[in-house]
Amino acid sequence: MSKWALITGATAGIGWATAKSLAAAGFSILATGRREEKLKELKSILTKEFPQISVETACFDLTSKEEVASFLKTHDPTLKKLELLVNNAGLAKGIEKMQEASLEDWDTMIDTNVKGLLYMTRGILPYLVQKNSGHIVNLGSVAGRWTYPGGGVYCASKFAVRALSEGLRMDLLGTKIRVTNIEPGMVNTEFSVVRLGDQAKADKVYEGMTPLSASDIAETIAWCVARPAHVNIQELVIYPTDQAHVGQVARR
Numbered sequence: 001m002s003k004w005a006l007i008t009g010a011t012a013g014i015g016w017a018t019a020k021s022l023a024a025a026g027f028s029i030l031a032t033g034r035r036e037e038k039l040k041e042l043k044s045i046l047t048k049e050f051p052q053i054s055v056e057t058a059c060f061d062l063t064s065k066e067e068v069a070s071f072l073k074t075h076d077p078t079l080k081k082l083e084l085l086v087n088n089a090g091l092a093k094g095i096e097k098m099q100e101a102s103l104e105d106w107d108t109m110i111d112t113n114v115k116g117l118l119y120m121t122r123g124i125l126p127y128l129v130q131k132n133s134g135h136i137v138n139l140g141s142v143a144g145r146w147t148y149p150g151g152g153v154y155c156a157s158k159f160a161v162r163a164l165s166e167g168l169r170m171d172l173l174g175t176k177i178r179v180t181n182i183e184p185g186m187v188n189t190e191f192s193v194v195r196l197g198d199q200a201k202a203d204k205v206y207e208g209m210t211p212l213s214a215s216d217i218a219e220t221i222a223w224c225v226a227r228p229a230h231v232n233i234q235e236l237v238i239y240p241t242d243q244a245h246v247g248q249v250a251r252r
């Protein structure tokens with residue numbers, strides 16, 4: 001029976017690259033996201049490149065408890081075979097100071113990065129606990145360890161992901177379920193376009209330096225997952241060589 005991996009936010013960036021890396025590692029893929037067209041495209045690529053695995057997709061909004069519940073119900077037979085959940089869906093919105101930022105942006109970040117992750121995790125845990133095996137990989141961030149100006153709420157959401165990863169490890173102690181928090185620095189994906197709302201502004205973020213790529217992170221996730229069952233990589237901080245700290249970047 002093939003082992004399944006569920007990846008949220010698989011329509012682009014790290015989620016998309018992780019779907020490819022895990023498919024290459026032999027996982028069948030259940031890819032979720034909000035863009036139906038992108039999910040279709042991913043399915044067609046994976047099916048062509050990795051004919052030995054199965055691929056399913058589900059298009060819904062992770063921030064809706066009802067939509068998550070309906071996803072869980074519809075995909076119950078696949079979820080019974082789930083070995084790995086990658087809580088990748090997440091985003092940043094805005095870089096305004098807290099005294100100027102928009103409540104809507106704050107809601108979007110907290111609803112997706114924290115509450116969406118919780119809805120999915122809570123829905124999946126009974127399947128993993130029942131089998132007493134599995135792995136949950138959360139996409140944290142260096143922003144979940146260090147705060148920077150204009151990033152207060154985004155950082156808070158990623159601090160929450162780190163706390164939730166730690167709490168999960170404690171609550172799951174005694175089971176064979178592993179929990180990993182991946183904490184990347186600057187990765188060139190749609191992240192900055194979504195945050196700043198503009199491609200030119202996003203390009204500036206990575207100007208004169210070499211950022212990480214989505215596949216750098218995807219390969220790292222696949223490596224963590226491939227460790228023997230008794231080895232749990234609890235946390236992994238990954239910066240580009242050109243970045244020493246959240247606000248410290250070498251530019252040429």
Ligand code: 8X3
Binds near residue numbers: 141185187246
């Ligand atoms: C993304 C990394 O440094 O832009 O989570 O916050 S950073």
